[in-house]
Structure formats: structure tokens, C-alpha cells
Amino acid sequence: MNDCPNADVRDLLPDLLHDRLDKATRAMVESHVEGCADCRAELALLRDVRASLRYSPALNIAAITAAVPSYRAPVRRSWVGWRTAASVTLLLAGGSSLVVMQRVGSHSVDSAAVVAATDRAVLAEPQIAHGTESTTVAVAPQSVEPSAPRVARQPVAENPMPDVRVSDRRELALAGGSLTDLSERELSSLLKDIESLDALPSTDVESVSISPIAPSAPPRGRP
Amino acid sequence: MRDVAEGADELTDLDLITRWKGGDQRAATLLVERHAGAVARFASSVGAKGDVQDVVQDTFVRAFGSLDSFRGDSSLRTWLFTIARRLLLDLRRSERRRGEQVEVQENDASTEYDSLDSVVAEETRKRMHAAVARLSKTQREVFLLRVNEGLSYKEIADVAGTTEGAARVHYHNAMRGIKEFLDE
Numbered sequence: 466m467n468d469c470p471n472a473d474v475r476d477l478l479p480d481l482l483h484d485r486l487d488k489a490t491r492a493m494v495e496s497h498v499e500g501c502a503d504c505r506a507e508l509a510l511l512r513d514v515r516a517s518l519r520y521s522p523a524l525n526i527a528a529i530t531a532a533v534p535s536y537r538a539p540v541r542r543s544w545v546g547w548r549t550a551a552s553v554t555l556l557l558a559g560g561s562s563l564v565v566m567q568r569v570g571s572h573s574v575d576s577a578a579v580v581a582a583t584d585r586a587v588l589a590e591p592q593i594a595h596g597t598e599s600t601t602v603a604v605a606p607q608s609v610e611p612s613a614p615r616v617a618r619q620p621v622a623e624n625p626m627p628d629v630r631v632s633d634r635r636e637l638a639l640a641g642g643s644l645t646d647l648s649e650r651e652l653s654s655l656l657k658d659i660e661s662l663d664a665l666p667s668t669d670v671e672s673v674s675i676s677p678i679a680p681s682a683p684p685r686g687r688p
Numbered sequence: 689m690r691d692v693a694e695g696a697d698e699l700t701d702l703d704l705i706t707r708w709k710g711g712d713q714r715a716a717t718l719l720v721e722r723h724a725g726a727v728a729r730f731a732s733s734v735g736a737k738g739d740v741q742d743v744v745q746d747t748f749v750r751a752f753g754s755l756d757s758f759r760g761d762s763s764l765r766t767w768l769f770t771i772a773r774r775l776l777l778d779l780r781r782s783e784r785r786r787g788e789q790v791e792v793q794e795n796d797a798s799t800e801y802d803s804l805d806s807v808v809a810e811e812t813r814k815r816m817h818a819a820v821a822r823l824s825k826t827q828r829e830v831f832l833l834r835v836n837e838g839l840s841y842k843e844i845a846d847v848a849g850t851t852e853g854a855a856r857v858h859y860h861n862a863m864r865g866i867k868e869f870l871d872e
Contacts (some may be wrong), residue, residue: 466867466870466871468864468867475860476856479834479835479838480838480840482835482838483837483838485838485840507863510866510867510870511835513812513816514816514819514820514835514836514866515835515836517812517813517816517817518729518733518816518817518820518832518835518836519729519836520729522725522728522729522732522740524724524725524728524740524741524744525741526717526720526721526724528741528745529720529724529741529744529745529748530713530716530717530720532745532748532749533713533716533717533720533748533749533752534749534752534753535711535713536708536709536710536711536752536755538709539756
């Protein structure tokens with residue numbers, strides 16, 4: 466049995482068998498098959514295959530239909546419900562963030578105060594810190610202006626201040642870490658300040674512990 | 689509503705699906721009656737043996753359970769073939785894990801096709817069975833979908849998870865193999 470060289474028509478023979486061709490294509494294929502012995506033989510073969518293998522197996526249709534479930538519409542998700550839930554979540558998250566930020570803000574003030582006090586203690590060490598045991602630094606949040614340490618920690622070189630007061634220059638020198646930048650008058654003023662301190666913190670920064678005190682009990686020696 | 693049994697032949701598959709969704713269980717029965725035979729033939733062609741009834745039943749249960757996902761891009765029958773094919777693959781995988789024999793033997797085909805058209809001569813039937821049984825699994829699947837069910841190459845590609853071009857090649861190779869066998 467030979468193959469017809471017209472592959473397009475051969476491709477359409479099963480469709481002719483199943484009557485799946487439109488009118489024009491069907492007419493064209495039938496016309497070709499009429500004059501082509503190879504295609505007639507192939508079409509006959511296809512009919513034989515179909516007749517031989519198109520058996521009808523015994524099926525229990527009733528059992529199959531009994532197993533088919535009744536229709537259940539899919540549960541529609543309520544977008545209103547989702548939006549409400551999302552809104553509540555956002556509000557809760559936002560509120561929580563605000564609370565956390567406020568707490569962090571107050572804590573940073575405390576930390577700033579401690580840093581300022583520690584800086585002073587480091588400066589004071591060569592003069593008076595010997596023999597001092599581990600000391601608790603008691604800092605009341607209200608007793609320290611948070612702006613001072615923040616100014617002191619800004620980079621000096623990038624933003625030089627043309628008119629700097631003595632106390633500010635001292636803070637800037639501390640931030641830069643060099644006492645040589647201070648004049649003799651400023652140094653003596655600083656020493657006086659240190660001597661006026663009646664609570665001397667430990668020079669060991671690592672061992673400093675923080676215990677904020679209640680506003681009703683300000684640190685000793687401070688108004 | 690008009691009784692679904694009246695003029696059921698004119699109702700398309702989509703019409704029947706709509707009626708079934710509207711609570712008409714008779715529409716489901718008509719769909720099963722319309723396609724169960726083809727699904728059984730297809731299942732047999734891809735290796736179902738004594739479990740054809742189970743495969744066909746599971747196919748319809750799954751299909752009706754997810755008819756909302758059927759968009760009508762392909763025919764319902766093609767979609768059912770796809771489901772049946774997946775079920776059989778899963779079944780064969782689990783059988784393989786249990787170490788059971790899964791290959792379709794040549795004589796299985798003969799026992800599967802006991803129910804014959806009485807017009808076809810016994811000798812021709814045997815030769816056709818033998819010719820088809822010689823084909824590779826993929827060639828047999830593609831060839832029978834094309835010749836027995838009249839699916840297009842595109843539909844065959846959807847069912848068999850291959851490309852249209854590959855389906856065409858498998859079909860023509862199968863046809864060449866059958867002709868060679870019959871010419872021997």
C-alpha cells in the first residue's frame with residue numbers, strides 16, 4: 466500500500482471519515498479521493514480500523530450517573546469582607562507603629578542623655594575618676610535637653626558654624642574628640658564644670674547601667 | 689422548563705452543563721450517556737484494562753466536580769479525555785510503585801475489543817488489532833484519537849500533552865507502520 470504524495474489530502478482523510486470538513490473542503494477531498502487509488506485504499510483502511518476498534522465496552526451508566534455529584538456553586542469570596550479585614554489590619558499596624566515610634570523616641574532621648582553624661586565622665590577621668598567603684602548613672606529624662614547632644618554629634622566639617630558660642634565650641638571639640646581645639650579659657654571653664662559635678666560616673670563605659678528615675682526624685686545636686 | 693430528555697440530541701454539551709448547574713440532574717445523565725463510550729474507548733487505548741468502568745466513573749466525577757473550570761475552549765469530550773488520561777497515569781504510577789505489571793500486552797487488546805461490529809470480518813479485526821498493538825504507546829494513542837474519535841491534531845495535542853506538529857508526525861508514523869504490517 467503506497468502513500469499518496471498529496472500529504473494535505475491524506476491529513477484530511479480522518480476528518481472526512483468523521484464528517485468534520487466544511488462543505489468546500491469536503492468537496493475538494495472527495496474529488497481527489499475519487500481519482501486517487503492510494504487515498505481510496507487509505508480511506509478504506511481507516512474505515513476498517515474504526516470498525517474493528519470502535520467497540521462499545523460494557524459500562525454501568527447508572528452507577529456512573531449515581532456517582533456524579535449535584536452542582537454546588539463555588540463559594541464567592543466577599544470583597545467587602547476582605548477590604549474590611551485589610552483596613553482593620555492596616556489601622557492596627559499603623560497604630561502599633563506609632564506607639565513603637567513614640568517609645569523609641571523617648572528612649573532615644575534617654576540614650577542621648579546618657580551619652581552626654583558618659584562623654585562628660587570620659588573627659589573627667591584623668592582628673593578625678595580614680596578609685597570610683599562602678600557607679601550607676603541616674604538620669605532623669607526631663608533634666609537633659611535632647612537638642613544638645615544631637616547638635617554635638619553633627620559633622621562639624623560639613624557644616625561649620627561661623628558664630629559659635631564658647632559652650633557650643635566646647636561641645637564641638639568633644640564631638641571631634643580633641644581637647645587641643647579649645648582655648649585655655651575654655652579648658653579652665655570645662656574643668657570648673659567638671660569639678661562642680663558631685664556625682665561622678667564610672668569611667669568604664671561598658672559597665673554603665675541605666676536606671677531612669679522617677680520625675681519626683683531628681684538627681685542629687687541638681688535643681 | 690422544557691424536559692431535558694425532549695430533543696436532547698439538539699442540546700449542546702454547554703446547554704446540558706447549564707441545565708445541570710440549574711439543578712437538572714437528568715442533564716448530567718445525558719452527558720454521561722453521550723460521552724461515556726468514547727471515554728471508555730480512549731481509556732482502553734491508553735492502557736486501561738479491567739478498570740475501565742472505574743476510570744470512566746472517576747473521570748465523570750472529577751469532571752462534574754470541576755465543571756466551573758471548563759471554559760469551553762475545547763470540546764467537552766476532549767476535556768474528558770484529558771482527565772481520563774491523567775487518572776490513568778496516576779493509576780499506573782501507583783501500580784508501578786506497588787510493583788504491578790502495567791504494560792499493555794498484545795493479547796490485552798484482543799480481550800478488550802470483544803464487543804465487535806458483527807459486519808466486520810473476524811480476520812480483518814484480528815489483523816487490525818495486531819497492527820495497532822505493534823505501535824508504540826504514543827503512536828497508538830494519537831492514531832486512535834485521530835481515527836476512532838476524529839479529533840484534530842490540536843485536540844490530540846491538548847489531550848496527550850504534546851504539540852500539534854508532534855501529533856501529526858506520530859499519526860503518520862503510525863499509519864506507515866500499520867500499512868507495512870498489513871503488507872507483510
